[in-house]
Amino acid sequence: MPSIRLALAQANPVVGDLAGNASRALAAVSAAAKQGADLVALPEMFLTGYPIEDLALRPSFQEASRATLERLAADLAAAGLGDIAVVVGYLDHEGAGAARLGRPRGGPVNVAAVVHRGEIVARYAKHHLPNYGVFDEYRYFVPGDSPTMIRVAGVDVALAICEDLWQEGGPVTWAKGAGLLIVINGSPYERNKDDVRLDLCQRRAREAGCALAYVNMVGGQDELVFDGDSLVVGADGSLLARAGQYDEELLVVDLDLPEGTSPSAVPVSSRSDGARPTLEARVAPRLADEAEVYGALVLGLRDYVDKNGFRSVILGLSGGIDSALVAAIACDALGPDRVHGVSLPSAYSSGHSREDAADLAQRTGLAFRTVEIAPMVDAFQSSLALSGLAEENLQARVRGVTLMALSNAEGHLVLATGNKSEISVGYSTIYGDAVGGFAPIKDVPKTLVWQLARWRNARAEEAGELPPIPPRSIEKPPSAELRPGQVDQDSLPPYDVLDDILDDYVEHDRGVRDLAREGYDSALVEEVLRLTDAAEYKRRQYPPGTKISLRAFGRDRRLPVTNRWRERGD
Numbered sequence: 001m002p003s004i005r006l007a008l009a010q011a012n013p014v015v016g017d018l019a020g021n022a023s024r025a026l027a028a029v030s031a032a033a034k035q036g037a038d039l040v041a042l043p044e045m046f047l048t049g050y051p052i053e054d055l056a057l058r059p060s061f062q063e064a065s066r067a068t069l070e071r072l073a074a075d076l077a078a079a080g081l082g083d084i085a086v087v088v089g090y091l092d093h094e095g096a097g098a099a100r101l102g103r104p105r106g107g108p109v110n111v112a113a114v115v116h117r118g119e120i121v122a123r124y125a126k127h128h129l130p131n132y133g134v135f136d137e138y139r140y141f142v143p144g145d146s147p148t149m150i151r152v153a154g155v156d157v158a159l160a161i162c163e164d165l166w167q168e169g170g171p172v173t174w175a176k177g178a179g180l181l182i183v184i185n186g187s188p189y190e191r192n193k194d195d196v197r198l199d200l201c202q203r204r205a206r207e208a209g210c211a212l213a214y215v216n217m218v219g220g221q222d223e224l225v226f227d228g229d230s231l232v233v234g235a236d237g238s239l240l241a242r243a244g245q246y247d248e249e250l251l252v253v254d255l256d257l258p259e260g261t262s263p264s265a266v267p268v269s270s271r272s273d274g275a276r277p278t279l280e281a282r283v284a285p286r287l288a289d290e291a292e293v294y295g296a297l298v299l300g301l302r303d304y305v306d307k308n309g310f311r312s313v314i315l316g317l318s319g320g321i322d323s324a325l326v327a328a329i330a331c332d333a334l335g336p337d338r339v340h341g342v343s344l345p346s347a348y349s350s351g352h353s354r355e356d357a358a359d360l361a362q363r364t365g366l367a368f369r370t371v372e373i374a375p376m377v378d379a380f381q382s383s384l385a386l387s388g389l390a391e392e393n394l395q396a397r398v399r400g401v402t403l404m405a406l407s408n409a410e411g412h413l414v415l416a417t418g419n420k421s422e423i424s425v426g427y428s429t430i431y432g433d434a435v436g437g438f439a440p441i442k443d444v445p446k447t448l449v450w451q452l453a454r455w456r457n458a459r460a461e462e463a464g465e466l467p468p469i470p471p472r473s474i475e476k477p478p479s480a481e482l483r484p485g486q487v488d489q490d491s492l493p494p495y496d497v498l499d500d501i502l503d504d505y506v507e508h509d510r511g512v513r514d515l516a517r518e519g520y521d522s523a524l525v526e527e528v529l530r531l532t533d534a535a536e537y538k539r540r541q542y543p544p545g546t547k548i549s550l551r552a553f554g555r556d557r558r559l560p561v562t563n564r565w566r567e568r569g570d
Contacts, residue, residue, distance in 0.1 A: 001256050002154035004180070005276065007032035007040045008251040010228040010243045012219030014307050015049030018068040022047060025072060025088055028250060029081050035252050036276045038153040038269055039085045041182050043217035043226075044162050045110060047072070047090040050186035050217065051224070056091060056108040065091040069113055069120060077118030085152045085269040086115040087159065089184050092125065112159045112184050114150055116268040122150050124159040149262055152269045155179040156260035158210075162186060165204055165214075175208040179257035185216040189227040189296050191548045195286065197229060202237035210235050211255055218248055220303030223547045223555050225296045232281075241281040246295045253281045290455035293448070293548055294329070300546030301440045302333035305413060314412035316399055316433075317341040317360060317368070319353030321473050323417040324360050325453050326440050328468040330415060336365035340412055343370040344399045346377060352472060359470040373398045396432025404435055413437045416543050421446040421495060423542060423553060424502050425528060426535030434542055442545025443552045445502065446495040450474060493524060501528050505567075507551045512569040522569035529567040537561045 009028035013021045025042055032040045044050060047068050048061070055061050069090045076082055092111045114122040149158040158175040160183045175181040181204070187197070197214065205212040211234050218228035230243040232253050241253040254276075287295060305313060313330050317323050323341075330339045343357040354370075361368035376398045380386075386394055407414045416436035418428050420443050428434045441449060453474050457467035492498055501520060504510040505528070512529065516522045536559045544554065551557040 002179075002259055003254055003256050004039060004153040004155045005035070005037045005252065005254050005279070006180070006213055006232070007035065007037035008213060008215040008230045008232070008243065008253075009040055009042045010216060010218050010230045010247075010249045010251060011042060011046065012226075012248055012303070013043070013046050013049040013217060015052055015221055016055065017049065018047060018064055021049060022068050022072045022075070025086075026075055026079065026081075029076060029084060029086055030079065031250050032252065033081050033084055035250070035279070037084060037252060039087070039157070039182075041087040041184060041213060041215045042089065043215055044089040044112075044184045044186040045091060046088050046184075046217065049221065050089075051221065052091065059093070062091055062093045062108060066093075069115070073115040073118050073120055076115060082117040083269065084116075085150070087182055087184060088113055088115065089161070089186075092123075110161055112161050112182075114159075114266075114268055121268050122159075122266045124161070126161060126164070149174070149178050149260075149265045151260045151262075151265040151267045154259055155255075155257045156262045156265045157182060158208075159184075165200060175210055177262055178208070178210045179260060180255065181205070181208055181210055181212045183212065183214050185214060186226060187216050188224040189292075189548065190550055191289070191293055191296075192550075198231060198233070198239065198242075201231060201233050202239075205233045205235055206237045208235075211240075211257060213253075215251075218246060218299075220300040220307070220546070222304070223300075223544050223552065225300045225303075225546055225548075227292075227296065227299075229286075239283060242283045244284040245287055245292065246299050251282065252279055254279050290452055291459075293444070294452055294456065296548050297329050297440055297444070297452075297546050298333045301329055301415075301438065304438050304544075304546075305334060305338075308413075310411075310413040310437075312338040312340060312410075312412045313415050313438075314340040314342065314403060314406055314410075315415040315417055315436075316344050316403055317357035318344075318417075319356035319360075319470075319473060320476075321449055321453055321469075322419055322441065324356070324469045324473040325449055325456075326415055326417045327360055327364060327366060328453075328456055329440050331364045331366055331468065337367075339364070339366040340406075340410075341366050341368045342403065342406065343368070344373050344402060345370065346395045346398075347374045352476070356470045356473050360468070360473065363466050363470065364468045371402055373402065376402070393429045393432060396429035400429075400432045400435035407437075415440060416442070416545075418442065418542070419444050419446050419449050420549075420553070421492075421499055421502060423539060424506060424535065425492065425498070425531040426538050427492060428538060428542075430538055430541055434538065436543045439543045439545030442542065443548045445499045447499045493528070497524075498528065501525055502532065505529055505532060506553075506557060507549060512567045516569055526566075526568060533559060533563065533566060536563070 029040050092109050094107045109125040111125040149156045156178045158178040158181045162185045213232045215230045217226045227245045232241040243249045243251040403414050414436040416439040419441050453469045460467040512525045515525045539553045
């Protein structure tokens with residue numbers, strides 16, 4: 001029975017950085033070669049980064065992607081790495097394979113290419129539309145008459161791309177008879193997926209009767225975070241190897257697999273010369289829920305800042321839980337030397353809010369300053385004489401103007417600190433607390449904000465460190481402090497109730513009658529749903545933020561702004 005050494009390169013590409021991604025691929029193959037790998041697999045669309053959205057439609061980008069693959073093949077050979085078979089994802093356009101099927105040349109395709117000895121020896125492609133997650137069933141292999149697999153180190157290896165794995169009868173059909181099915185992925189993180197990847201891979205491996213290797217990218221791309229979690233399962237579904245979450249890693253595993261017998265398999269490599277010491281496969285544990293979510297938020301912010309070339313971030317520190325958690329995330333993501341916090345007290349700001357903001361700065365080590373906004377508010381008021389909600393919102397907008405001015409003057413990226421619960425029901429001020437370039441906890445419900453804050457402090461205590469978030473920021477009732485004695489619960493139901501209702505409505509599209517049957521007051525539910533629907537225009541203007549849920553605002557869930565439909569109990 002042949003033995004194949006497989007390396008899964010769980011790596012972090014940058015969208016549009018074709019040369020940089022090719023260099024990252026070459027480095028991964030070089031590292032795999034040092035461990036004696038026969039076959040290296042990199043993630044879906046790795047050379048272009050992923051998702052590329054409307055870049056997929058540009059012929060110039062398609063051609064540049066293809067040219068990058070060809071240069072990578074030549075560079076691997078020139079570096080003495082040509083004998084290793086490399087599977088890598090890239091963007092191309094319909095060409096020779098499409099012509100055989102009577103399709104016109106042109107449209108973008110999502111391709112898994114096999115590179116060997118300086119040549120592109122096989123490609124598996126499917127039609128790729130520019131919006132994330134939409135693919136059809138068109139596929140082809142090049143060269144030859146639609147070979148269903150390649151042969152590496154004596155083992156027949158079938159290829160699939162991401163969503164193929166979810167299709168009943170999809171890759172199983174063309175993996176029959178193979179010893180190994182490799183699935184290259186760009187699969188983003190979502191909370192509460194349990195272990196669906198492992199379950200799915202185990203089921204497909206048993207159905208196909210072959211081992212299955214799942215390689216996923218890692219890193220942040222706009223709102224999405226890719227968490228890695230690459231894995232290998234045996235033909236019986238047993239877990240053989242698993243990479244960690246959120247870290248770049250080369251997962252190497254030895255597999256004893258059946259001798260390849262398919263007459264259509266394209267030979268791309270022979271057995272490596274000489275005996276190799278057996279490797280012990282790594283099986284990384286999964287992170288607990290809070291650690292998993294916090295890791296996504298840290299990585300999402302870090303890559304958004306670094307990949308877009310920002311040197312530092314700035315945020316308002318109110319002394320409350322939301323800004324405290326965002327500050328802690330920013331310090332963990334970037335280091336406190338790149339984080340600037342600003343206390344922006346008004347006439348209604350309490351003494352403890354000022355103290356807690358300063359305490360957080362002391363605990364984390366971020367740069368801290370205070371800008372009194374009362375004189376600026378008074379200047380506006382002398383001309384406008386506002387009252388009620390308009391006066392309250394004026395304070396938030398003065399804070400927003402101040403942060404944006406400091407951003408403009410000093411080059412920081414402004415972080416918005418609103419959470420999903422507030423954004424859902426419109427409990428935010430456009431051009432006030434909603435200003436900014438990125439919103440790290442935009443997809444985090446308020447109850448989870450508290451959980452994450454407590455978890456982060458507990459982790460610090462376990463490590464013998466000072467907890468970054470002041471305990472009083474966690475314990476005190478949340479308040480915008482825009483009028484005397486104000487607390488959030490003056491305008492909103494308790495957050496545990498609100499978040500339960502919002503989870504049912506936003507994540508699962510359940511209506512008033514569904515929720516009333518579960519014991520919620522119909523009038524309360526109607527009001528929460530009304531507020532949520534009416535706030536769509538605000539959400540359209542909110543900064544992007546890391547997606548952790550199935551239905552993140554802006555990317556997954558959009559309502560018409562002009563919309564008279566309202567959910568009612570009758």
